[in-house]
Amino acid sequence: MEKQKSVAVVGGGLVGAMNACYLSSRGFKVDLYEARQDIRTMEIVRGRSINLALSCRGRQALKKVGLEDQVVKDGIPMYARMIHDLNGTLRPIPYGKSDQYIMSVDRRKLNETLLTAAEERPDVTLHFQHKLISCDLEKGKLSFKMNGGADVEVTTDLIMGNDGAYSAIRKHMVKRPRFNYSQEYIPHGYMELTVPPHNGEFAMAINYLHIWPRNEYMMIALPNQDKSFTLTLFMPFDMFDQIKTGDDVMRFFMEKFPDSVPLIGEESLKETYFKLPPLPLVSVKCSPYHVSDKAVIMGDAAHAMVPFYGQGMNCGFEDCLVFDEIMEELGNDLSKVLPEFSVVRSPDAHAICDLAMYNYIEMRESVNSRWFLMRKKVDACLHAIMPRVFIPLYTMVSFSRIRYHVVINKAKKQDVLVDNSIQALMALTAVGGGYLAAVAISRHFNINSITDWIHNMADQILK
Amino acid sequence: MEKQKSVAVVGGGLVGAMNACYLSSRGFKVDLYEARQDIRTMEIVRGRSINLALSCRGRQALKKVGLEDQVVKDGIPMYARMIHDLNGTLRPIPYGKSDQYIMSVDRRKLNETLLTAAEERPDVTLHFQHKLISCDLEKGKLSFKMNGGADVEVTTDLIMGNDGAYSAIRKHMVKRPRFNYSQEYIPHGYMELTVPPHNGEFAMAINYLHIWPRNEYMMIALPNQDKSFTLTLFMPFDMFDQIKTGDDVMRFFMEKFPDSVPLIGEESLKETYFKLPPLPLVSVKCSPYHVSDKAVIMGDAAHAMVPFYGQGMNCGFEDCLVFDEIMEELGNDLSKVLPEFSVVRSPDAHAICDLAMYNYIEMRESVNSRWFLMRKKVDACLHAIMPRVFIPLYTMVSFSRIRYHVVINKAKKQDVLVDNSIQALMALTAVGGGYLAAVAISRHFNINSITDWIHNMADQILK
Structure with a gap:
């Protein structure tokens, strides 16, 4: 043996x-x-x-x-991102199909x-x-x-x-x-804050990964078993450095993440912010x-x-x-x-x-753009039509075991496909527009129909 | 003070x-x-x-x-690369204008x-x-x-x-x-060899950086004050590893760098090759x-x-x-x-x-391609026409103090310019080809000239 x-x-x-x-x-x-x-x-x-x-x-x-x-x-499923806009609007963006989720543990x-x-x-x-x-x-x-x-x-x-x-x-x-x-450090550091339960219940919708996307920086929140949320603020170190007093913290949060302030609580926010310095992120x-x-x-x-x-x-x-x-x-x-x-x-x-x-x-940043939202919809649509051939990037990473390097190659090819589809769509739109223009012209010149007009043209050329 | x-x-x-x-x-x-x-x-x-x-x-x-x-x-000017092809052909490719050189020290x-x-x-x-x-x-x-x-x-x-x-x-x-x-190591290592003076003189043309480009690997030579050349062989480590005996060395050099063998000398080559292991190259x-x-x-x-x-x-x-x-x-x-x-x-x-x-x-690798040679000529030509606007990449790096990161950005823009120029040239060629075809057709259909034919067409449509 x-x-x-x-x-x-x-x-x-x-x-x-x-x-x-x-x-x-x-x-x-x-x-x-x-x-x-x-x-x-x-x-x-x-x-x-x-x-x-x-x-x-x-x-x-x-x-x-x-x-x-x-x-x-013991995990909590998260079916979608929940985007918190500056004006307080909430927008869910699903991670995948309705039964696909990532899990907060x-x-x-x-x-x-x-x-x-x-x-x-x-x-x-x-x-x-x-x-x-x-x-x-x-x-x-x-x-x-x-x-x-x-x-x-x-x-x-x-x-x-x-x-x-x-x-x-x-x-x-x-x-x-x-x-x-x-080893590569990004300019951003992170800091954790807490949203405690409100009246013994989750203070926000539970089955989401909450995101406050503010382009240069952002905050996210994941639900915990004890009905609290852990918030993480990601921000460039030099922005962290500019916030020096409790008043600075309040001003910053009231301006940038106003809906989060009552959830965290003013006192808790001011206290936690200065408890520990922001930590670096390395790749x-x-x-x-x-x-x-x-x-x-x-x-x-x-x-x-x-x-x-x-x-x-x-x-x-x-x-x-x-x-x-x-x-x-x-x-x-x-x-x-x-x-x-x-x-x-x-x-x-x-x-x-x-x-x-x-x-x-x-x-x-991207989640704030209309292009991103349209692209998510186009991807979901293509995935529904060709479930094996076209798989959205996020789905390949989070809901499959397709090798990560294959994911990147496949995503690049899919991007070309989507770009071409969108171009084709735009070309069709242009043709459609051309058709309408042609109808308008034909009416103006008293030609009965566009096909008549084209046939006339062709006759002239070929005769 | x-x-x-x-x-x-x-x-x-x-x-x-x-x-x-x-x-x-x-x-x-x-x-x-x-x-x-x-x-x-x-x-x-x-x-x-x-x-x-x-x-x-x-x-x-x-x-x-x-x-x-x-x-x-005490330096030796090198005005051009001297390419040693496998069949022994020598081809100089200048580094810049006729008075521009790098210097072996x-x-x-x-x-x-x-x-x-x-x-x-x-x-x-x-x-x-x-x-x-x-x-x-x-x-x-x-x-x-x-x-x-x-x-x-x-x-x-x-x-x-x-x-x-x-x-x-x-x-x-x-x-x-x-x-x-x-820290990034490339798969290639390097090894130095020597071409001694022949009859008290340089064994090869002196004012060049000699290159034996063989795609996957290469050898170069720079002239020294004592009329010798220092050769450097760059090759993947696994290729170095496959050469184990003096006979292997001779076979490899006779097959890949035949013109260098009499310059180095058989005995010296076999001896030097095994004296020291190839060294790594790190970025x-x-x-x-x-x-x-x-x-x-x-x-x-x-x-x-x-x-x-x-x-x-x-x-x-x-x-x-x-x-x-x-x-x-x-x-x-x-x-x-x-x-x-x-x-x-x-x-x-x-x-x-x-x-x-x-x-x-x-x-x-690239120095072996016709595209590379054509590109060098196009670059030199554009540089002659617009000496301040268009500067070939090698010239910016070696014959200027333009900041290296600016060099890369400028080179990218110039590449677009050259690509567009070449496309325009090809378009002109296509138009020229089309013209010739049209002439052929017009002769076939007994139309006197291409302009007559176009005018005929236009008349038909507009009448």
Whole structure:
């Protein structure tokens, strides 16, 4: 019998905990190391996080490890964007067909569910308060500092780096020869605020992702299980910097997001705004994701992205699923699986990073334009006519597992198709206009009908 | 009187040595720290370097510190590319007008000239064999390990990071919040070979940059003062890997670069090929280039680029010149100069990194196409007609100080102009063709002339 392989999962966030489940199912002896303490035993979790929107890819990954139902029962479906115009008008724009939705889920709760699920699997041990100090990726060696102070040395068959956007494992990869890497900060930062329940009920329509698009900046809101909403304000840092006092905050919100002020509450708004500084948003791309047959990175460690497509977690979860599919295909041979994972996954991760950056403009600006609304309708119409051939971009990203890089290529082709259709429509309109003009002229010159007139012309020429 | 300001220049390569000259002229007390020993006292300089092609920007920067004449007198002008086709045909393609040239210069000699010039300036001290161990960019603190073993602690008004593509100063910047950074390795590596003098003379035409473009890979050669040529072979790493024996080398060169084999010499070729492994080529972009009023990076530390536009050194030298121009403009106020340098210079450096990547394809592939040759002629023709309005891309990059990012925008507009001109030409050709066809038809139908025929037609319609 083959010796059981060991894996050290570095990071006990969403992707790390999910990988612990997957790798246990594949027969690995799993040790998961997390620098912070066990969030299941913490009263308050420090640090903020953008709300999570679970969609198809994430659900598929949860399903394969048998956790979809458990997670979904605590989620809140969001069927459409709800646009809050400056004058208070509300406009819903559906995400897809009437039965398609993304789901607001609680990050902490989801992380706890995954950790508990991992812990219940065979051969999984969770080690909290273990901070990575050094590692040798080629040799599979890691050393951690325990909270108590003792150092722990580990040698393992596989290092699974799931330690987030500022990954320590990736920092070791960046130093290696011919490793491609980029980190890009956008000019916008984000800040979280809260809309509490009003009279024990949700203060706004529940099944929507609320958006206040103001072109240069925007605010969004996602519903929580406790009937509150978490608001996130995205704005350039230099605009945040200009708001210095409670009065500045009130003036800004009354002018730009007037309908939100009574929902948040004046006092709460003034207080929360200055509690924590706005946080930066980074997009990270790199390749390859592996070192020989010994180490691999996934999730934000491999591809942190701006949060505007709601795909950060979904892509991270899909990483686990794709890795598992490749393990299946290549018979668990890590010397083949790791390079294959890099080849297969990096173009897709690069693509969703780009799409997220693109949606950053769409969410705060394009949704305000009539062209955007018309385009959404044209897309829905074409999708209804040719459901397999024409699939709207948002649908491909959020409601399918079409590879992200294929999504981009397909979307480009579809754009050409739509442009041509619109041109054809305009040409028809022009012909129609020409026809009307011709009728007018024929009446003026006392010619009975336009066809008579054309026949006359043709006769003259051909005779 | 104002207290004299101090600067620690980290790196004694081309850009560091030039900055020592510039900053001395601006009244700084300059200490330059270089990790390696003084190249002026070394017999053989380890490590290889791609040949240098000095052009307008580099010369302007040298000129302002009074070193242009001294450097240029040892250079060899190159007026054109000399294309070596597979069948041995030689085809020159000029770089610009008949009096425009780029200049092959010896990296070591140039570095020595700059170090000696720096040393002769007031208040400049060179410290060799000082390796940077740690630094605090915000506080202007550096510590170096001397070769002997003692540590040197330095506190300075300005840290000038000129320590190359793998810059230690930049590594400290990458860790700072909201610092944008990317490193991209191309699939190609490079290897240097030599064509020695033949019978005491240059073995090939001297005043050219020789190119063997083979689409997927290429070889180039630049003339040296000692009548040798330095050859550089650029090829994907996996192609390098496939050549394993002396016989493989000979087979490859005889098949792909047959005319170069007698020039290099069989024995020398086989020996040199395996002496050192091919080296990687990296493109580095980042921003900003400064930390408060205390630290700034320039040259490869700020923007390493692939070598295909011959602008790495020229851009680095221009950095020094631009910095000096901003110092002049803003009265040496570092708290204003450093942010301004980042704002002004990073879009230009990003642009030339992109252009260099673009030329990577042009040099090995496009030069083989008839379209490319026609385009070069069209460009030269348009430039002759409108010398200020239309300037060929290569001319803007190599023979002007037009800002690199402006070069890209201007080149794009010019491309549209050329495309439209060519379309107009084709339309004229089509009209001409149509005319000929009409004449043929009119003869066939016994109509005397085409104008008669058109007039006949018109009469029929209008009557």
